[in-house]
Amino acid sequence: MIALLIANSLALASLLIMLASGLALIYGLRDVINFGHGAIYMLGAYLGYTVSLVGGFWLALVVVPILLALLGIAFEYLALRPLQGRSHIEVALVTLGLGIILGQIIIFFYGGVARSVDAPQILSGSVTVLNLSYPVYRIFLIVMGLGSCVLLALWLRFTSSGLHVRAVSQDPSVARMMGINADRLSLLVTSLSTAFAGVAGVLAGPYMSIDPGMDVTMIVNCLIIVVIGGTGSIGGAIVAALLFGFMQVAGSVFLPNIAALVPYILLMVVLLIAPRGIGRGRVLS
């Protein structure tokens, strides 16, 4: 029972980690929270649905992140860079508006109905581990989520571009004085962030249904995680996503009546105890 609970919360947390760390990455570089992230994730899910119908799930898992990385590049050049001189609140509002536009365009093309994606043959069904039967797809989801988490940490820790990202996140002006090109980094980070959202969107297809409200649900969940984790802290976001996933899953088991409110209760409790969130550093330290 407990093992099942933990496995389920890990599966949910995997999706959340991919999205919340993307948010935290952009925030680290640009000091902007991308309120359109939920819509990008939704686009990933719907594009994943379409590509899966044409060429199968695996193709979708490769193509969609690439498409969304291109979208991220456009987002960087057309929105983030021209608005660099504006206040962060204004830019955040612009991303909110862009998210609404993107969401409405998706609804225009796909209609307001929910869709479902089938997991590929090899990932459907379930395996039995220690007398517990568990869906293979969720294990795959956990592996993907934790895998991307590890890759992200390795990138930030051991590559020069990762070092630069950490430097800019810590102190933009000093980093710039040291000759780091924040614009070029931002391009990399923004496309990485949207590509992650694409992966999460494709992975979400077989795990939960794809519906037109998923963008708002997901962005609100991610914002809660980012606030709990300490804004801009990737390590904090990961811990917060795990905590969030566990609370959500445990809530739906033990408190089914108010399960939908559990994340908000968690948020309020954390705000009461630690208004700045549980993470300490600005970015993975």
Add this chain to the structure above:
Amino acid sequence: MSNRATTAASERVATIGATGGPSLRLPLTLVAVAIVFVVGAVAPTQFAGDFVLRLGNEGLLLGMLALSVAFLMNQAGLVALGAASIYGGAGLLFAIAMNDWNLTPMGALCASFLIIVVYATVLGALIVRTNPLAFMMLTLAAGEMISHAVMLEGLRDYTGGADGLVVSFKGTVFGMEAADFASPARFWVVVWLATWLAGLALWAVGRSRLGAILRAVRENEERMRFSGFDTYLPRLIAYVLVNIVAAVAGLLHVLNAGFVSPESLGISVSTNALVAALMGGIAGSVGPILGGLIFSFAQDEFGGRGLTQLLTGIAIVVFIVVFPRGVVGGLSGMAWLRTRAFGGRRETS
């Protein structure tokens, strides 16, 4: 502090009526404002049809909501994305108080108003100490929390779930019966008066000491704290104040419509209010109200075929990027947002 601020506000409102406020020194201006007030209250009920009046009523209610969003944005630099939960929440509570608690209409009105103010105070106490970006995220989350709570299965008997609640009250509220509130022409006068009161009150608060402190905290919270000012309480008061305006708008809405839908708590109401505020310009009281009216009529004109949301998104982007001062607020608007980025100073409105 709260009492002092609100009495100061009401005194100012009173002096405007009697001798003219600090900025309305010219009697001519005062006369013009009075004429606009009287003509605006009477003329539409005489010349406009029911349909136009209904749009106008919706516009003014949205304008009040936009007023609350704009005031917090302009004075405190905080963007609230959860206005809908107060607006719809107040209406829903009124319906519940009427249907389930068997209160008189007046009692239900007071009860729902009090509960929503307590909620806003508790929520504000938790979230106004965060930075503006976190505040924006938290208001969005809190708004979603309320709209999820309303849809909970266990509360369905109370809240009506997705079906919403019908309110039919017998008796009178402020001497008006249900039929009076439902009549577009008579409701126009009520909502016109309420909008003016809200606009004048917030305008007066903006010019008071509280407003000055809020703007100073907005520019540099740390400096104000070091100078010995409490930076927390003024923002909390401002947050509660704007939510009172939003709650009044929500209560008026339910009195007029006789119905609360769960959509009135949804995020789209919050973003509509934001768009109305941006359209009108966030400085001053006239802009947001006009923005609400423009939004209402524009929605009727262009909002068919489910385009409203798309246009809302486009409007947010366009008004921030291209017309940051809105249609009306050409004087100061969001200028501070940009001057602050360069460390500049701004004349406060």
